[in-house]
Amino acid sequence: MSRGKIFPALTLATLATLATLAVPAGVAHAQPQQQPGGQSMEERLRAQLRTTTTQLQQAQNELAVLKAGQPAGAGSGAGAAVAPAGAATAPARSELDALKKELAQSQSQLAAERQARESASAGSQQLRQQAQATTEKATAQIGQYRNAYDELLKMARASEAERQRLAAESATHRTAMTQCEAKNTQLYAVGQEILRAYETVDVGTVLASRQPFAAQSRVKFEQIAQQYGDKLYESKFDVRAVGAPAQAAAATPAAAAAPATPAAPASGEKP
Structure with missing residues (x-):
């Protein structure tokens, strides 16, 4: 008081x-x-x-x-x-x-505290807006990266499919080359056999084959020519056979076993 x-x-x-x-x-x-x-x-x-x-x-x-x-x-x-x-x-x-x-x-202290609280609230609001903007930007970038990743994945899958196709074509080409080499070898062997057959044929054999009463000799020569024609046809390269190399490989030994038989009659037809 x-x-x-x-x-x-x-x-x-x-x-x-x-x-x-x-x-x-x-x-x-x-x-x-x-x-x-x-x-x-x-x-x-x-x-x-x-x-x-x-x-x-x-x-x-x-x-x-x-x-x-x-x-x-x-x-x-x-x-x-x-x-x-x-x-x-x-x-x-x-x-x-x-x-x-x-x-x-x-x-004055109350006003200062109120102003500080308002400033803090405004700062928090600004921070929230910045965080939201950053989040939206990051989300957009993630979407872009995901789209780019999907595009790269599609390109990688397409490249893998193309690689497999090229590998299959390369294998097909290698198979075709192998078959071509085998056919060339067969043709060379048939050509050599034909040359050897003509080397053993003399003038008497040729005249005998042209006589009207030498039908047996003419038939033999026709058979020999037919056999050589068959061998040449079998040695011909077929593009359609490239897809089935197993069948071509199975047919090759059978064709290679035939050339030995026709040469003997050609040399034994002298009388």
């Missing part, structure tokens, strides 16, 4: 004490002189009551002045009592100023 509030309370307490002391003293004097001095005692009590009432009114006025914050000295007859009360209001005013300053500081 400030000094401005304590001073009116002390003033009221002092006035009440004086009034209490004055009333018993008047009663003590009135008891021995009830008959002769009754009016004088009553007058004294009334005067004391008026004085106490006046002082009480002054104290109430002073208290009102202190509550209102007005300068002291406005009441009549209270110059000496109001001056200390006016001096007592200075600490109250300083305390009020201190409270006002503290309130202003609290308000």
Whole structure:
């Protein structure tokens, strides 16, 4: 409690004490002189009551002045009592100023905290937007990478299929080359056999084959020519046989076993 509030309370307490002391003293004097001095005692009590009432009114006025914050000295007859009360209001005013300053500081701190909270909220919103934008960008890049991966996978599969096709064609070409080499070998052998057959044929054999009565010799020569024709036909390269190398390989030994038989009659037809 400030000094401005304590001073009116002390003033009221002092006035009440004086009034209490004055009333018993008047009663003590009135008891021995009830008959002769009754009016004088009553007058004294009334005067004391008026004085106490006046002082009480002054104290109430002073208290009102202190509550209102007005300068002291406005009441009549209270110059000496109001001056200390006016001096007592200075600490109250300083305390009020201190409270006002503290309130202003609290308000400024509250405003600063509110501004900081708003700034933090705006920063969080900006961070969320940036994170969302980064996520969307990353998602788009992942989609692009996935599409590129799918395209590369398709290209790889197409390349693998092309490689397998080329490998099959290469194997087919190798098989064809092998068959061509085998057929060339057969043709060379047939040609060599024909050359050897013609080397053994003399003029008598040729004339005998052209005589009208040499039908048996003519038939033999026709058979020999037919056998050589068959061998040449079998040695011919067939593109359709490339897809079935097993059949061509099986037919090759059978064709290679035939050339030995026709050469003997050609040399034995001399007589």
